[in-house]
Structure formats: C-alpha cells, structure tokens
Amino acid sequence: MTASHEQHDGTPPSGVRVAVISASVRKDRMGPTIADWVVAALGSAADVDLIDLADTLLPDDSLLYPGGGPKSAVADRIDAADAFVFVMPEYNHSYPASLKRLIDWHYAEWRLKPATIVAYGVHGGYAAIEQLRGVLAELNVVTTRRVIGLPAPWDCLNDQQRYAPDDRLCRGLAGCLDELRWWADVLADARRTRPFPT
Numbered sequence: 001m002t003a004s005h006e007q008h009d010g011t012p013p014s015g016v017r018v019a020v021i022s023a024s025v026r027k028d029r030m031g032p033t034i035a036d037w038v039v040a041a042l043g044s045a046a047d048v049d050l051i052d053l054a055d056t057l058l059p060d061d062s063l064l065y066p067g068g069g070p071k072s073a074v075a076d077r078i079d080a081a082d083a084f085v086f087v088m089p090e091y092n093h094s095y096p097a098s099l100k101r102l103i104d105w106h107y108a109e110w111r112l113k114p115a116t117i118v119a120y121g122v123h124g125g126y127a128a129i130e131q132l133r134g135v136l137a138e139l140n141v142v143t144t145r146r147v148i149g150l151p152a153p154w155d156c157l158n159d160q161q162r163y164a165p166d167d168r169l170c171r172g173l174a175g176c177l178d179e180l181r182w183w184a185d186v187l188a189d190a191r192r193t194r195p196f197p198t
C-alpha cells in the first residue's frame with residue numbers, strides 16, 4: 001500500500017480511476033451542475049472520467065442479451081474504472097431509465113468494483129438510491145454504506161450557478177468518497193489476487 005493510500009481526507013488517492021456517471025439526459029437538467037460538484041470534490045488526486053449519459057448513445061435494446069450486449073461506445077471507459085460515482089435524479093421514486101439502460105448494456109465491466117451514489121430530488125432521492133443498490137448487488141458492485149441525497153439542489157446555487165451546499169453536505173460527500181477509496185483499494189487487490197467463487 002502506498003503512502004497516498006493511507007490518507008483519510010475524503011479524496012481518493014492518485015491512480016484511482018473513478019468514473020462519474022451523470023444520469024440525467026433532460027434538457028435544462030440539474031445533472032451537470034451536481035456532477036461538477038462531485039468532480040471538484042474528487043480533486044486532482046483521482047483520475048476522473050465524467051460519463052454524461054446525454055452524450056452516450058447505446059445500441060438498440062433489441063440487441064441486448066443476458067450479461068450485456070454487443071460492445072458499447074463506453075464499455076472501455078467503464079471497464080477502465082476502479083470505482084464509480086452515480087450522480088442521479090430521482091424520477092417517480094426510482095432512478096432514471098437512462099441509467100438502467102447503461103447498467104444493463106454492460107456486465108463484466110462493473111464486476112467486483114465499488115460505487116457510491118449521489119442522488120438529488122425534491123426530498124433528496126433516497127428512494128431511488130435504495131432501488132439502485134439492489135440492482136448493483138446483482139452485478140457484484142459493492143455500494144458504500146454512506147451515500148448522499150441532495151434535497152432541492154436548485155435552492156443552493158451560487159451567483160455562478162454552481163452548486164454550493166452547506167458544510168454538512170460537503171462533509172457527507174467527502175465521507176462517501178473516503179469509503180469509495182477504501183473499497184477501490186480492497187477490491188482492486190482482491191480482483192488481482194483472489195478468484196471469485198462462481
């Protein structure tokens with residue numbers, strides 16, 4: 001374990017590749033504003049790949065089969081990640097269909113990696129978070145215990161229209177990323193050294 005792996009300031013260490021997946025595809029969406037906040041919190045210590053689902057064309061669902069489908073345009077980027085942050089709004093007490101499609105279109109790319117979840121909505125999006133956890137478990141993705149729901153984030157924009165919540169939410173996100181880093185370390189090691197029981 002390197003010295004950088006021993007830091008505990010909420011920032012993943014250098015070399016951890018984190019895919020931040022921004023799920024909303026609506027026009028005039030909050031998603032990119034929240035994703036920017038998450039990317040800023042990850043800082044330069046992580047190797048961040050921001051995947052905006054509005055820019056992500058997946059093949060037609062008629063081609064889907066159990067365990068994924070023909071290779072998508074973002075498969076290599078998901079595969080390269082050591083950890084995921086899902087940034088997602090709550091729609092009708094669940095997560096957006098765009099995110100379910102992304103999940104279903106991939107399989108091995110997700111396996112035995114950790115994820116944390118940043119949800120937002122009128123009340124914070126915790127109903128969507130709990131639904132996503134069950135789906136990720138099926139793919140052997142470990143979700144952090146700490147996740148974060150952002151209630152009415154549109155009320156916390158600063159003059160530059162950036163998301164600027166109170167310290168409590170900033171500390172909450174730092175805690176999620178701290179756990180994510182721990183799991184990323186542990187699972188990267190385990191993927192290399194321990195065969196997974198089939």
Ligand SMILES: Cc1cc2nc3c(=O)[nH]c(=O)nc-3n(C[C@H](O)[C@H](O)[C@H](O)COP(=O)(O)O)c2cc1C
Binds near residue numbers: 026028029031089125
């Ligand atoms: C189809 C739809 C369903 C929604 N359902 C919920 C909901 O169940 N709970 C909630 O807190 N907010 C709900 N909202 C409000 C969204 O959280 C809010 O519009 C948010 O800005 C959506 O994120 P986006 O702008 O990044 O797409 C819903 C919005 C839409 C468009």
